[in-house]
Amino acid sequence: MQITILGHGNMGSAIGKNLEVAGNDVTYYTSKDEADTFGDIIILAVPYAALDSLVEKYGQQLAGKVVVDITNPVDFQTWDGLEVPSDSSAAQQLQKKLPDSHVLKAFNTNFAATLQNAVIGTDKTTVLVAGDSQEAKQILQSALSDSPLQVIDAGSLKRARELEATGFLEMTLAARKQISWNGGFAVIR
Numbered sequence: 804m805q806i807t808i809l810g811h812g813n814m815g816s817a818i819g820k821n822l823e824v825a826g827n828d829v830t831y832y833t834s835k836d837e838a839d840t841f842g843d844i845i846i847l848a849v850p851y852a853a854l855d856s857l858v859e860k861y862g863q864q865l866a867g868k869v870v871v872d873i874t875n876p877v878d879f880q881t882w883d884g885l886e887v888p889s890d891s892s893a894a895q896q897l898q899k900k901l902p903d904s905h906v907l908k909a910f911n912t913n914f915a916a917t918l919q920n921a922v923i924g925t926d927k928t929t930v931l932v933a934g935d936s937q938e939a940k941q942i943l944q945s946a947l948s949d950s951p952l953q954v955i956d957a958g959s960l961k962r963a964r965e966l967e968a969t970g971f972l973e974m975t976l977a978a979r980k981q982i983s984w985n986g987g988f989a990v991i992r
């Protein structure tokens with residue numbers, strides 16, 4: 804599968820590594836690049852604050868595509884909440900701005916190191932995926948099927964709110980040194 808990752812930092816690299824291992828063709832772009840090819844899946848591995856500029860710049864090219872939002876929209880001024888209303892999420896807001904794309908929330912509950920290593924403690928790293936298009940979720944699942952990651956369908960895009968709350972909680976635990984940045988929540992089937 805052809806996959807485009809906007810952002811080649813900690814998360815873009817770690818997610819891309821798993822997709823490459825699984826046999827996909829991955830193209831990366833950073834903020835300095837002009838993206839000119841868009842694959843079957845586009846992963847937005849950028850800070851939450853950069854999403855609007857990507858929508859403005861590439862919104863038309865993203866129509867009809869599977870667009871994966873991995874952001875944790877944490878209010879870094881206070882570290883005491885999210886920047887999105889408590890009855891919504893960054894992913895639901897993104898879907899409204901990209902009505903012709905199939906937006907998925909995924910990877911935001913995984914620290915980058917647990918994606919790089921594909922393990923959390925002694926368990927497989929699990930990617931929780933929320934979205935309203937069953938087909939889009941299957942496309943992402945299929946792209947990762949030969950990777951070392953476990954993928955679980957977390958439900959509709961409304962569940963992005965809970966995924967973002969989970970990501971935020973993990974971040975506060977790590978920032979308060981209650982867990983390490985190699986840790987987080989494992990999911991046992």
Ligand SMILES: NC(=O)c1ccc[n+]([C@@H]2O[C@H](COP(=O)([O-])OP(=O)(O)OC[C@H]3O[C@@H](n4cnc5c(N)ncnc54)[C@H](OP(=O)(O)O)[C@@H]3O)[C@@H](O)[C@H]2O)c1
Pocket residue numbers: 809810811812813814815832833834835848849850851853856857873874875876910911912913914915916970
């Ligand atoms: N790190 C984690 O463990 C973790 C876990 C879960 C979720 N997340 C989420 O993942 C996202 C990325 O985090 P990260 O740790 O990978 O950050 P990072 O290492 O700082 O990488 C961010 C990347 O985004 C690129 N970027 C920024 N603005 C852009 C734009 N307008 N167009 C294209 N690329 C742009 C940067 O490019 P330049 O270098 O050119 O600026 C850089 O490659 C964040 O939303 C974060 O909340 C992170």
